[in-house]
């Protein structure tokens with residue numbers, strides 16, 4: 021392969037010697053030629069245009085690929101007149117390469133090996149470089165609403181739809197939109213108005229109606245990279261090809277700033293009050309914030325629009341539109357939502373749900389209900405979400421998850437904050453757990469098909485991923501422990517808030533200078549064994565993950581259905597706020613359904629659905645502690661990922677179903693006495709604590725926290741079955 025360059029080298033020297041260069045005859049100098057010296061050679065070579073081009077190409081080849089020259093010489097011995105010199109290997113010690121002088125040279129640099137480019141101008145040359153891409157080209161025989169439209173009509177339809185999305189509710193007409201990057205279109209664009217029912221023929225009522233907003237519609241990752249790097253500070257390409265970005269002042273979600281419109285319908289349907297994530301706002305306040313976001317977006321020269329899907333179950337697919345101001349946001353959603361094919365995009369029509377992300381712009385703190393400059397507002401009636409005052413991209417992803425937690429249960433489909441994978445025999449496992457407990461890490465398993473890492477639906481047909489991508493934590497990421505995630509961090513992947521070497525662009529995954537919540541968002545097909553389409557049969561195992569920093573929950577326990585429900589409703593984890601000064605104690609977090617921040621209905625509604633489905637399909641529940649062993653945080657240490665993987669393997673294989681079990685005190689958990697590949701003494705936490713008294717105290721303390729937390733649920737019936745409710749209440753810690 022490399023040897024094909026050798027004849028070119030030959031010609032370079034023929035060329036240079038033909039022009040009587042002051043270069044050692046038939047040798048490459050020991051250091052690679054600099055760009056400047058290469059340029060020199062072009063000038064000396066310039067007899068006519070074609071020769072310039074030919075020589076330019078060749079000289080570039082030589083000056084830009086010194087390594088390949090070296091490899092050619094190493095691999096090919098003397099062939100082509102190339103001999104390896106001594107000291108090959110280092111930059112200063114490039115091998116000396118012998119080339120033969122061309123016989124019968126006329127003193128003119130000829131290159132007959134490739135035909136000249138058939139253009140007259142540089143602009144023409146550049147126009148050859150880009151060919152029209154599929155999404156904007158009409159497809160033959162396309163069925164659907166837009167099938168008979170010309171490309172121009174279709175673009176107009178799209179712009180009108182987006183103009184309607186971006187319409188101010190008070191000015192009624194949508195903004196004037198034009199497709200494409202403003203930097204590429206200096207000429208005055210043609211006006212596209214909002215659809216007729218929005219358009220009131222009028223004079224220009226304000227300056228804003230005189231300006232154009234450019235729409236960058238479903239750009240590709242490459243185009244978004246260019247936009248980000250050109251216009252967004254803090255955007256860089258890392259050594260593996262990922263796009264490093266900064267999410268600004270907010271590096272995590274802001275649950276206290278999440279607002280949901282409380283109207284006649286949601287009043288009765290949603291979960292409100294103590295423990296609920298749904299902080300109310302009224303319709304009018306929503307419209308004030310919506311107007312603020314829309315005005316902000318329309319004031320920009322350009323906005324990004326993504327039209328994409330949620331849910332791989334084709335019958336329950338939701339069309340979403342995301343309007344945003346940053347290429348970072350557009351690429352993030354490109355990766356995280358399901359990417360439509362060219363044909364699906366043509367027939368996209370009106371979205372079912374729209375996000376207005378004006379995250380760079382704050383909300384107005386004089387606005388009713390606002391308690392900070394950040395507001396993430398959900399209006400289920402209007403099917404819209406507005407983001408002000410936070411650029412953290414996870415708000416969009418999790419905002420849409422909230423919408424699914426509302427829409428899907430209405431269709432008897434259970435929405436789940438879980439990872440999901442499938443074995444070679446079609447056995448599906450769900451991984452529940454709060455942030456940082458291991459959903460992404462453990463569902464990404466080299467021996468199994470990945471269905472998804474974070475958001476799923478369980479319908480009568482089986483499971484389906486809601487998303488088209490994964491969002492992995494990157495802190496302390498290593499190639500050895502998590503090779504699939506490591507390898508997914510390549511071109512197209514968004515890397516949030518990581519620290520990298522200025523020059524080499526190598527990312528230091530240990531560095532928490534920006535935040536501990538560093539993240540990578542990549543399309544699911546970047547994981548080699550992703551299952552596309554991301555759907556699977558009914559789950560066989562339901563694995564509840566808890567990162568117990570108290571170090572008292574066993575590494576694995578087999579749960580009864582009632583225990584599964586008890587722990588699902590509790591939604592326990594105890595992470596340690598490692599970056600907060602002075603915080604040494606683990607803090608217990610209880611988040612119903614392992615995702616209280618995202619659910620919209622009362623937790624018992626989801627729990628009842630889960631119980632019914634698990635019972636119907638014979639799924640087994642498991643509790644896996646991915647947190648501390650050998651003592652609490654400070655004394656013990658985090659469970660080795662390798663052990664957790666062995667435990668998960670034993671669950672998948674069925675080995676643990678037939679193991680010997682014993683019961684723990686307080687929590688009454690069934691724990692296996694042996695798991696292949698895991699030291700038996702760690703299976704019962706008490707064995708790993710040197711201070712047995714401290715162990716007992718900590719165990720009781722955690723039991724008390726569970727009891728306290730569950731108090732709000734004791735008066736709720738789970739499903740129609742009183743018996744199950746009683747069983748669940750009895751399935752908690754007992755002491």
Ligand SMILES: Nc1ncnc2c1ncn2[C@@H]1O[C@H](COP(=O)(O)OP(=O)(O)OP(=O)(O)O)[C@@H](O)[C@H]1O
Nearest residue numbers: 455456457458459460461492493646659660661664
């Ligand atoms: N024994 C273990 N099991 C699982 N993860 C572990 C273990 N030890 C350390 N870790 C680390 O804990 C983190 C788990 O994060 P992960 O991204 O899987 O969380 P998640 O549950 O997907 O959270 P989120 O919902 O926020 O995406 C990873 O950084 C992983 O390397």
Ligand SMILES: O=C([O-])CC(=O)C(=O)O
Nearest residue numbers: 272273414418454455474
């Ligand atoms: O949404 C986020 O920012 C991260 C996440 O997955 C979670 O918190 O569950």
Ligand SMILES: [Ca+2]
Nearest residue numbers: 459460474491
């Ligand atoms: Ca995750």
Ligand SMILES: [Mn+2]
Nearest residue numbers: 437454455474
């Ligand atoms: Mn999550």
